[in-house]
Amino acid sequence: MSDKQFKHKLYVKKNKEVSFTADTLAKIETVISHYPEGQQKSALIPVLQIAQEELGGSLNVDSMDYVAGLLHITPIEVYEVATFYSQFYLEPVGKYVIEVCQTGPCAICGGEDIMHYLEEKLHIKVGETTEDNLFSLKGVECLGACGSAPVMQVNTEFYEFLNIEKIDEIIATLRNTSELTKPESLSWKERLS
Amino acid sequence: MERKIILENNDIEGIRFLDVYRQNGGYQSVEKALKTMTPDEVVSEVKTSGLRGRGGAGFPTGLKWSFIDKKSNNPRYLVCNADESEPGTFKDRYLMERIPHRLLEGMICSSYALGANTAYIYVRGEYKYIVGILNEAIKECYKNGLLGKNILGSHYDLDIYVHCGAGAYICGEETALLESLEGKRGNPRLKPPFPAVKGLYDCPTVVNNVETLANIGWIVNHGGESFAKIGIGKSTGTKLISACGHINKPGVYEIELGFPVEEFLYSEAYCGGIKNGKELKAVIPGGSSVPILPKELILNTLKGEKRLLSYESLADGGFESGSMLGSGGFIVYDEDDCIVRNTYNFSRFYHHESCGQCSPCREGTSWMDSVLYRIENGNGRMKDIDLLVNIASHIEGNTICPLGDASAWPVAAAIRHFRNEFEFHVEHPDIVRNIKHGSILQYTNK
Numbered sequence: 056m057s058d059k060q061f062k063h064k065l066y067v068k069k070n071k072e073v074s075f076t077a078d079t080l081a082k083i084e085t086v087i088s089h090y091p092e093g094q095q096k097s098a099l100i101p102v103l104q105i106a107q108e109e110l111g112g113s114l115n116v117d118s119m120d121y122v123a124g125l126l127h128i129t130p131i132e133v134y135e136v137a138t139f140y141s142q143f144y145l146e147p148v149g150k151y152v153i154e155v156c157q158t159g160p161c162a163i164c165g166g167e168d169i170m171h172y173l174e175e176k177l178h179i180k181v182g183e184t185t186e187d188n189l190f191s192l193k194g195v196e197c198l199g200a201c202g203s204a205p206v207m208q209v210n211t212e213f214y215e216f217l218n219i220e221k222i223d224e225i226i227a228t229l230r231n232t233s234e235l236t237k238p239e240s241l242s243w244k245e246r247l248s
Numbered sequence: 249m250e251r252k253i254i255l256e257n258n259d260i261e262g263i264r265f266l267d268v269y270r271q272n273g274g275y276q277s278v279e280k281a282l283k284t285m286t287p288d289e290v291v292s293e294v295k296t297s298g299l300r301g302r303g304g305a306g307f308p309t310g311l312k313w314s315f316i317d318k319k320s321n322n323p324r325y326l327v328c329n330a331d332e333s334e335p336g337t338f339k340d341r342y343l344m345e346r347i348p349h350r351l352l353e354g355m356i357c358s359s360y361a362l363g364a365n366t367a368y369i370y371v372r373g374e375y376k377y378i379v380g381i382l383n384e385a386i387k388e389c390y391k392n393g394l395l396g397k398n399i400l401g402s403h404y405d406l407d408i409y410v411h412c413g414a415g416a417y418i419c420g421e422e423t424a425l426l427e428s429l430e431g432k433r434g435n436p437r438l439k440p441p442f443p444a445v446k447g448l449y450d451c452p453t454v455v456n457n458v459e460t461l462a463n464i465g466w467i468v469n470h471g472g473e474s475f476a477k478i479g480i481g482k483s484t485g486t487k488l489i490s491a492c493g494h495i496n497k498p499g500v501y502e503i504e505l506g507f508p509v510e511e512f513l514y515s516e517a518y519c520g521g522i523k524n525g526k527e528l529k530a531v532i533p534g535g536s537s538v539p540i541l542p543k544e545l546i547l548n549t550l551k552g553e554k555r556l557l558s559y560e561s562l563a564d565g566g567f568e569s570g571s572m573l574g575s576g577g578f579i580v581y582d583e584d585d586c587i588v589r590n591t592y593n594f595s596r597f598y599h600h601e602s603c604g605q606c607s608p609c610r611e612g613t614s615w616m617d618s619v620l621y622r623i624e625n626g627n628g629r630m631k632d633i634d635l636l637v638n639i640a641s642h643i644e645g646n647t648i649c650p651l652g653d654a655s656a657w658p659v660a661a662a663i664r665h666f667r668n669e670f671e672f673h674v675e676h677p678d679i680v681r682n683i684k685h686g687s688i689l690q691y692t693n694k
């Protein structure tokens with residue numbers, strides 16, 4: 056069965072060699088040391104996060120098996136966790152993952168329009184990635200920034216009080232620079248102080 | 249009267265850093281607790297203070313601490329719940345971003361009181377930058393002898409680690425959080441045994457919210473009795489309220505418990521009134537899981553008393569005409585907001601976030617989601633409204649964790665108070681199908 060027909064989230068093992076640099080392995084060692092002896096499984100989520108970052112933004116079976124080996128646990132224990140948490144991507148994603156908040160407080164402040172506008176602008180639907188592999192668009196639940204709705208997150212950066220101009224600006228900058236831009240500073244935090 | 253406990257000195261430049269924080273009285277409580285008090289004395293002060301959990305349930309903190317299994321030979325743990333993912337809630341983020349040391353100070357005193365030598369802060373995956381801020385603050389503490397071995401020469405050892413989640417609302421539930429911290433799926437555990445007996449790695453564990461722990465330093469410094477004098481009745485102390493929705497000044501505000509809702513909504517010092525001069529329609533006062541209240545009932549109780557921001561006053565009238573203080577996520581709806589659409593939105597949320605362990609929650613949230621979708625899109629039937637009430641009543645109380653209840657209450661409350669809007673959707677499918685919900689134009693140039 057080819058990958059395309061096999062519509063399960065977990066793709067078939069490709070038997071590609073996975074390995075981490077010494078630096079990354081050291082980082083993982085530190086994480087494991089945060090938990091008591093014999094409880095190295097606690098490090099699973101942080102280690103998967105590191106793995107995902109190292110491996111271009113998403114996980115596959117090979118990388119999950121590798122992580123299982125690092126933590127001395129069975130592969131199924133890793134799949135279980137990787138399929139549960141929404142921030143682990145089991146299919147390749149673009150360089151920038153745009154996550155638009157869809158939940159109540161954002162929705163009443165224009166969150167739905169933000170999503171539609173991004174779909175039109177990037178010529179993709181929610182859940183898809185642009186052809187140049189630059190952007191993936193996702194709908195997510197409350198990001199804990201409802202006071203500055205509507206909100207979206209690009210990789211780890213929050214962008215708040217969104218409107219059309221701001222989105223145009225953000226997308227343009229992301230297209231032109233290799234670095235993630237810092238969000239502009241006017242947000243509810245600054246306004247309060 | 250303005251009363252600041254948690255956000256005290258919040259405006260001081262550089263309060264995020266240890267030296268500035270200490271210059272302004274920070275970490276005095278650690279000196280006091282570790283050098284002059286026994287752990288039991290700290291617990292007793294917290295009991296006297298009447299402090300109640302700020303994560304949503306409002307359980308008395310001192311009482312929870314006293315349940316810790318003292319006979320067990322296993323190590324004990326303190327876990328700080330910084331998963332904050334209840335829609336409408338963003339107070340913990342604000343607190344950790346602005347004054348991370350307030351939380352650490354509280355955690356050191358609390359760990360000492362509980363006899364824990366290891367503590368974890370479980371931060372939701374979306375707050376990755378907060379992990380950086382916390383780690384920075386923790387590093388400063390280690391450098392200055394406030395963490396690690398023999399803290400301030402007291403022979404007490406403590407390590408604090410930050411653990412980052414990966415996106416799952418359910419991991420805010422304390423037992424799901426512990427599962428997640430053990431490197432598993434976030435499936436809540438059956439209680440009892442409670443975490444105080446069998447928590448992290450089957451060891452005695454206390455899970456507390458960020459804001460709860462941030463109060464402990466003040467209580468140690470000033471004594472439980474002084475704390476109990478702040479607030480109203482059994483709602484002692486202050487509360488962070490994160491206000492959002494259609495108000496002029498969304499943000500995080502610290503209020504003394506017992507502050508009138510009306511003043512909070514309309515005063516310039518707080519929400520500053522409804523946006524664009526519109527009328528208030530409804531408020532969800534404690535995060536999306538608590539019942540929504542229409543204007544008349546959020547401003548005044550059914551008995552005609554002024555509604556206050558306190559555990560008791562917001563719950564006055566039970567679920568018939570009251571709600572809950574919950575997490576303090578204050579969501580405001582104006583006259584043009586559609587309650588049906590909003591209820592559908594939250595149902596979708598709970599359907600998405602259900603861990604799927606119990607059938608009533610897994611199936612029930614899915615049904616509520618589909619039925620509400622159909623009503624919202626002009627394909628509903630009149631009997632769907634009662635069907636929703638029926639589904640909600642079958643989820644409530646029949647599940648392992650309170651997420652089931654949390655998904656049922658908002659639906660039941662929306663129908664109780666806004667049945668006419670649901671009926672309107674069923675009766676006027678043509679109108680409903682053609683409504684444009686918000687237009688981006690109103691959000692440009694702001």
Ligand SMILES: Cc1cc2nc3c(=O)[nH]c(=O)nc-3n(C[C@H](O)[C@H](O)[C@H](O)COP(=O)(O)O)c2cc1C
Nearest residue numbers: 301302303329331332333420421422456457460650
């Ligand atoms: C579905 C669900 C989600 C929850 N989310 C959170 C949360 O994000 N943050 C939090 O502090 N408590 C949350 N709680 C409450 C916790 O289970 C727990 O009661 C709380 O952390 C205890 O701390 P406290 O006594 O200091 O409030 C949640 C509960 C449920 C049922």
Ligand code: SF4
Nearest residue numbers: 603605606609647649
């Ligand atoms: S009530 Fe829902 S979220 Fe909670 S344990 Fe059951 S299925 Fe999971």
Ligand code: FES
Nearest residue numbers: 156161198200201
């Ligand atoms: S609802 Fe969008 S950030 Fe909370």
